[in-house]
Amino acid sequence: MKQLRTGIIGCGHFARKHAAHLSAIEEVNLVGFCDKDAERAISYNEQFTQRKGSIFTDYQELFSDMDLDLVYICLPPFAHGNEVELACQHGVNILIEKPIALDMEQANSMAKHVHASGVKCQVGFMYRFGKAALEFRRYLQESSSEPKGFMLGRYACNSLHSNWWRSREHSGGQLVEQVIHLLDMSRYFFGEPIKVFSLQDNLFHRDVESYTNEDVSATVIQFASGSVATIAATNGAIPNRWEYDWRLVTKEVTADFSDSNNATFYQTAQEGVPTSVISGKDDLYLAETMDLLEAIRENRETFVPIDEGVRSLNLALSATLSAQKETPINISLP
């Protein structure tokens, strides 16, 4: 079996999660680490390859020197440049963390390069791999009528995060940077959105220097299918807890998700409302990596291709535009 020569761009907090999985997979050989802060790349190289890899502070050199097969892009939202274009030029398969960019021009350009090159690209929307989420999606796809439903989603945390995270200019805001996971799940279940309205404010962090993100938001989405979603989010809840959950309602089934692996399904149209509990334990980050590796091996599409990153970003940016303009925003179907 040929090992995939693999690099990581952005050796910060989160990429460690991917690096830990990648270093344990036989099919993968971690060969290069790139961070503009060399110390971070060095620390990854020590922890995950016993210093066998190479260190870069410029991703252009990572691509030109390392003959990569695969790259994990874990840059903060504002730091995306031409790394996807370079990966495509070098025929390197990609996992890119969400949000893939902070504007649609850059996101569309990334997708154009991925499509033209034919490399495999997975976007880091790992909730899609949860056992209960997969089960509900299967139910929607198998139902005889057009899937139509309601989603009530909640995302709550309370953290100052990093400097770039607090700045809307650098992160895009809480909805774009973080809650995009739930926006993506609403698309996963109900298809393409046609209209969004969002209210956003900074209620709790006005005295925190350079905190320009919203810390409360309420977003309403209408889908082409007629489905409706409401997503409420805050960064003013319980410290050191990241809580997210959602309820999905259709004519026949209501499902309460405590996370994307675990949910209780209620058959509301049946006598006695039978319930079933779906319980999954799989690591969703590993699942997205294993799917990407299989897509490369079998030359098939990934489960979360680049277009999903583009469309969910469009929904998140449209929501934020709606909050700025204080008016609903129509979203064109792709």
Ligand SMILES: NC(=O)c1ccc[n+]([C@@H]2O[C@H](COP(=O)([O-])OP(=O)(O)OC[C@H]3O[C@@H](n4cnc5c(N)ncnc54)[C@H](O)[C@@H]3O)[C@@H](O)[C@H]2O)c1
């Ligand atoms: N899927 C998830 O559940 C999940 C969870 C957390 C973070 N993320 C995403 O991962 C990404 C990174 O988040 P993080 O928390 O690790 O951020 P971080 O700030 O801890 O790490 C980012 C790293 O990128 C480096 N960097 C910045 N610009 C660079 C450049 N031009 N070239 C090379 N390196 C550069 C920084 O020095 C830093 O080490 C974000 O997009 C975030 O949304 C995803």
